[in-house]
Amino acid sequence: MTESIRDAARPFSGGALTALLSPAIRLLGLGEPTHGVEAFPELRNELFRHLAEHEGYRSITIESDCLAALVADAYVNDGTGTLDDVMSRGFSHGFGASSANRELLSWMRAYNEPRAPHERLHFYGFDGPLETAGPAGPRPALTALHDYLAGHVDLPWSREALDELLGPDERWTDPAALMDPTQSIGRSPEAKELRLIAGDLRVLLTAHTPHLIAATSADDWWRADLHARTAAGLLRYHAGMADTSPTRIGDLISLRAAIMADNLDAILRREARRGPALAFAHNAHLQRDMSHMRFAGQPRQWWSAGAIISTHLGDQYAFAATTFGARGSDIPPPDTLEGLLSALPHPRAVLDPVRLADTLHQKPARRVPADHTYFSLDPDTIGRTDAIVFVQEI
Template sequence: MAGSNRIGRRGLLTAAVAAAAVVVPGVAVAAPTGPGPTTAAADPAAAQRRAVVRALESVAQPLRTTEPGGRTADLRALGSMIGDAEVVGLGEATHGSHEFFAMKHRLFRYLVEEKGFTAFALETSWSSGLQIDEYVQGGPGDARQLVKDALGGSPWDREEFVDLIAWMRTHNRSHPQNPVHFVGDDLGLPRLGDRIFERVTSHVRAARPDVLPQLDGLYAGLRPFDDVFAYLRKPLAERRDDAAKAQQALDLVTASGAGASGDEAHAWAVQHARNIAETFAFATLDVTDPASVSAAEQLRDRAMADNTAWWQRRTGGKVLLSAHNGHTGYLATDTFLYPKPQGSRLRDTYGRAYVAIGFTFDSGSFLTNDAVLTDGWKSVTVPAATPDMNEYTLDQVRHRDYYVDLRTVPRAARDWLDVSRPTYDAGSVYRSDPMPRLAIGRAYDVLIHLNQVTRARMS
């Protein structure tokens, strides 16, 4: 399981390796391998494929568009599939396709207006989420500049997120009694910044000024935390010492609460301190050791699930959670790095009150970046799926774009969906050799399939 391809499968891991000056060879994008088209008579799988397509067509719901705004009648069946879920995980098969990002905006608007959702949570840093939410609640600034400042260099530094954030702010102006919120559920990657430290120390200054000097001493060498990739070049022993200080600070803040245990300000200060401590714990990974890298990624998925659940339970609002398919679903294509994704953890927490929605697509373009979280994003185009891939059969359904409840599909489709096959799957970095594999029926509750995607729009 060791090796640079294994470590580099996902964006953060490739970035970590690059930060430590470990070379990850570039892999040229190639057409997926597999058998070419064959006639039904010569292909022993053709009859099964036709049966699967018929089964899917009997339950598939056509999707009118992925673009936000306009009529939403085509989303009513999806609303029924979501039911009374408190958290809905909406994935993305790539980190750089317009249609995935636009559909997140469209579905969020529908869930806010029709089902009372109050938060859009994104696979971005907790501190960036706080910054964006200040703007959404009416704070100063400009949506496009805010995206540059808070999401710059990330896969979400895109016009689609400018549009989403601008809509959230406009919604709040006209619905002041029922505002929506933006939440970053990730660790402080690639940066924590300094404001999150200040949020912790300002609370302690007001509640327990006697312990402030000790807290300031613990945080003195840690703040600001502006570049995780530069930080990862520090000696491992130094990083471990920093992580111990961040944990001591969390313990100090937790023990220093004034007033009742339910005190709101104290709860938020502890949550901020926890995010700082977990970020420094993640940053103790040893990029030369695959097991250490996997442990760090498992910490990250656990933290993302905990942050999402903390926000939802603290506020009582319903959450649409946006992340890669491999984080919102129950299975990832890389089971070494992600043996228990965020979605699986949220299912443990919420049971059926968590619903995982995955995306697939047959062909098209997206943005990818071999030097992750820099401005080196480039467009990649992939051809139509080959017969050995999940998407080939999914794209035979008569609807160009559609969605289907995987929990209730007929047996012929269920058996086929539960088998692992090659699939299009791209985080910040795309690898096509070997193709990732996934059993879609075991990964999600609901699937949205798109015939074609186009690259996301640079902001």
């Protein structure tokens, strides 16, 4: 079996991975099995350089705050701000501390500098402003949308009226609301009215699209639509935070996936004439199969952003899952998928899932990692990935 597995593998390179994919791909999802390990974003950087230089890709989006990413995109496109400031304000979830993310923005800026605007690479986040401690308040997104529309459309709501309904930001960001729904204001009368207003503002944005784009620009309109999606998504998420039903946590996880999928869809529509996009996130956010985890002592399952977007794109979506072998004393047992792949001679390998599945005469056991932040690959899902990237040791 080991020899057959070797036949299914190639040393990792961007070309080796894309050789497994259809040329019709519009979105390539590259997953990582855990956060905070530089080996995976470094591998992502190498892949994206290949995609940009040889495959016509013009954008990358990562599992980070979609609004914060506007700061990073302004830097890589126009040199706005300093790199230190952008690393501080342009990422969420602590990803600004990653040296690989810093290297990515530096390379994108250098790539873009001599090129015309339509040839430049774009950087996006496709997560909502949803930190681990809880969601951000809706004020920045809602007021940005209001201000954009107010310059061109008569609105029945003033900024003062919005500010009164929003109240102090601390009411929205109380970390106690994460586990105690009674501490959330997401279903207060003010929050319910704000949800209606956010919906109405988005309808106005759509209804006046031709006028607004002519008066501003397509890019300005796209950013306004980003603020509209984010305001609506945050208000809906806060309403979920205030839910006292037993399904609360699972519903919030699914809502986050829906927000991610909406953002991916909007990115693809914006980039449709320029080229495909690379998405980088945890495997659980990009896989086609139902995702599973334990949270607050209970099993949770949901359809990920990748599963949702793949139903829209069909064979124009591809998913490459990443996994690894040894991590210090955590060495995979030989009967697991990761244990079998550890016999490969390559430090980093790309595997054809179809050929790999054909070599497995019996289903490998699923690895039980020592680190709860690592999600091992489910052997049952091999056939529904387009490529597997294996890193021998991290």
